[in-house]
Amino acid sequence: MSIKLFKRSFHIYHYKDNYFALDRKGSGLYSLSKEAYETILHNKSEADIKEIIREQCNNILQTIQMLKDQPPNTSKDQFILNGLWLGVAHCCNLNCSYCFAKKDNYLSDNNLKMDFNIAKNAIDFLIKHKGSNKNLNITFFGGEPLLNFDLIIEVLNYSEKIEKETGAKFSFSLTTNGTLLDKKKYDLIKDKVEIMISIDGTKEIHDQNRKFKNGYPSWDLIMSNLHSLKDYINRLAVRATISDDSLNLVNIYKNLKEMGFKYIFFTETVPNTSDNKCIENFNIELLGVVPA
Numbered sequence: 001m002s003i004k005l006f007k008r009s010f011h012i013y014h015y016k017d018n019y020f021a022l023d024r025k026g027s028g029l030y031s032l033s034k035e036a037y038e039t040i041l042h043n044k045s046e047a048d049i050k051e052i053i054r055e056q057c058n059n060i061l062q063t064i065q066m067l068k069d070q071p072p073n074t075s076k077d078q079f080i081l082n083g084l085w086l087g088v089a090h091c092c093n094l095n096c097s098y099c100f101a102k103k104d105n106y107l108s109d110n111n112l113k114m115d116f117n118i119a120k121n122a123i124d125f126l127i128k129h130k131g132s133n134k135n136l137n138i139t140f141f142g143g144e145p146l147l148n149f150d151l152i153i154e155v156l157n158y159s160e161k162i163e164k165e166t167g168a169k170f171s172f173s174l175t176t177n178g179t180l181l182d183k184k185k186y187d188l189i190k191d192k193v194e195i196m197i198s199i200d201g202t203k204e205i206h207d208q209n210r211k212f213k214n215g216y217p218s219w220d221l222i223m224s225n226l227h228s229l230k231d232y233i234n235r236l237a238v239r240a241t242i243s244d245d246s247l248n249l250v251n252i253y254k255n256l257k258e259m260g261f262k263y264i265f266f267t268e269t270v271p272n273t274s275d276n277k278c279i280e281n282f283n284i285e286l287l288g289v290v291p292a
């Protein structure tokens with residue numbers, strides 16, 4: 001695979017120990033590690049880049065291990081918060097092959113959903129511990145959060161009341177599998193909530209991994225929902241989950257782009273193996289979709 005470096009379209013600079021890339025076309029500003037900064041600046045070879053990625057993967061894994069061995073000793077009263085993740089539905093209508101939530105009974109069989117009191121207490125806790133933060137984010141997460149749509153509406157209404165009382169400003173995001181996102185629901189939340197849909201790029205890959213509980217594939221239903229939202233596709237974000245067996249990011253990226261998505265994200269499945277080969281392959285493949 002060829003790796004394109006993108007020095008031409010980015011302006012690379014640093015201020016003290018902070019390193020940045022300014023995207024001259026899209027006006028985006030990205031924070032870089034020192035290694036990434038030097039890699040781009042000196043136009044290093046593909047072998048060098050792979051080595052840097054390998055080292056960074058090792059560093060991340062070591063840091064995670066260190067935090068597991070020695071968790072920080074901080075009491076909850078010392079935290080300053082700027083957001084919340086609300087797990088509003090610990091249940092799902094899909095049964096994806098790589099589902100992160102299958103472990104530890106996270107997804108229960110008894111249709112477990114958050115009730116409003118818990119959500120309200122969580123928002124009150126956020127307000128109490130926000131310090132001087134004015135802008136606060138709430139993410140609706142699951143399972144499949146749209147299985148608890150009424151609660152989402154209640155949270156939006158309650159947050160509006162809190163905004164008026166406190167001067168805080170809420171933003172909202174939601175990650176959904178897209179099977180329940182019809183036009184009616186979308187219209188009720190579109191002005192307040194940033195929505196990310198999980199689609200694995202192509203029908204073939206998607207239907208292989210993302211099936212309903214009865215084994216029926218989910219691609220066609222999601223496409224039919226998206227058809228009713230076709231005027232808004234460029235406002236939606238999409239996330240493709242990549243496993244080591246389905247690594248073809250360029251193809252997946254092109255397909256999602258052709259569907260009209262503007263904001264495209266990749267995430268990887270948790271590798272089954274104890275080595276980090278999967279993470280390395282993913283990151284190296286990712287360089288293929290960096291604009292030249």
Ligand code: SF4
Nearest residue numbers: 092094096099143177
């Ligand atoms: S949609 Fe998400 S929560 Fe539901 S089974 Fe798939 S990965 Fe798990």
